[in-house]
Amino acid sequence: MPRTRLTAAERGEQLAAAAVQAFAVSGYAGTSTDDVARLAGVSQPYVIRLFGSKQRLFVAAVQHAAARIEQVFRDAAERSADLETLGEAYDELLAERDLLAVLLHGFAASSDPVIGSAVRDCFGRIYRLIRELTGASAEETRDFLGIGMLLTVLAAMQVIGPGAVPAQPWMAEIAGSIHDTCTEPEPGG
Amino acid sequence: MPRTRLTAAERGEQLAAAAVQAFAVSGYAGTSTDDVARLAGVSQPYVIRLFGSKQRLFVAAVQHAAARIEQVFRDAAERSADLETLGEAYDELLAERDLLAVLLHGFAASSDPVIGSAVRDCFGRIYRLIRELTGASAEETRDFLGIGMLLTVLAAMQVIGPGAVPAQPWMAEIAGSIHDTCTEPEPGG
DNA sequence: CTTAGTTGTTATCCACTGATAACTAGGCTT
């Protein structure tokens, strides 16, 4: 029989995961602490007690998502330490759609100084990790992140990924251009 | 002596502009209709009366921003119809920081079906406009938009643009990589 | 001057939300 009561650390972890799920949908201002609480099966005041404020809960969610993203990249680099392989890892990130979504909401909420600082920190860590793992140049990493941000935005708009809206011609064109480049045979290969 | 009372159409335009400014800071859920009203110097209920709902006001703001972005690209293409010139136009967009910010908040708020539909429409128009103006391939346009999204996100995080935070090494590296590619002399030139 | 239509306001409502305080209950140690 599973323990009914968790330690504060365990509950904190569980709440951070729930926060990722909840904030991924409607963002910082659009999500209530009660949404997160219900998702985790606890009362709303307890969420505030554990994290101190909604702001800190959101920061925890962003850091939780960023840590998972880093892990996915690290796992990919384990297979092969180049940008192409890390690019394939984006498929996993797009499958776990909450991760990139919550990061995007972090970008959007960066006008709050505390959130902005935390989000910049997470983004910087990911940037440096990619460079360290692959040894790519600044320009290559920039292009890689550019495509990544485009994918993130397209996923948020439900143009790609699970739950995508019926495709318009331009959507198929962009989606196709991404798939083509990632899977195209080597020139002359 | 200037007219004190505006026609509904004029006031609507003015409110849309104010909405861009207001929503650019805190996004859809984080901005009150009263913020927009005060910025335009009218009462909050009047804003609702003119637009029907906060949702429609936000959609109007997104469309207003997208139209201005299209105009900037069109003006740039007037000078020279290639991606490099349109890339330079990003400097203007980053200077008018509200435009890209409100679009980003639109992406983030796309889980609302009405907003999502409007935002996809705007994005699709911009995509097609870029292709039509420059004749670029789908892959080139994708890369162009990728860098664009990266710039948009970096601006939202206050890593680049006006009001940027003190630079960390990784920030200088990314910012440098963008500037370098845009201004570098032709190979062998 | 009067009437009518449109621009705009004030007053008000109700639902929601983050946060606090006070209380309850499970579980470990002695």
Place this chain on the structure above:
DNA sequence: AAGCCTAGTTATCAGTGGATAACAACTAAG
């Protein structure tokens, strides 16, 4: 079994925000 710490709850509040309704004031036509 008694006591105590920690996990969790219920009750409650003060502020906010979107929306409605009723009213006021400017302007133009006849």
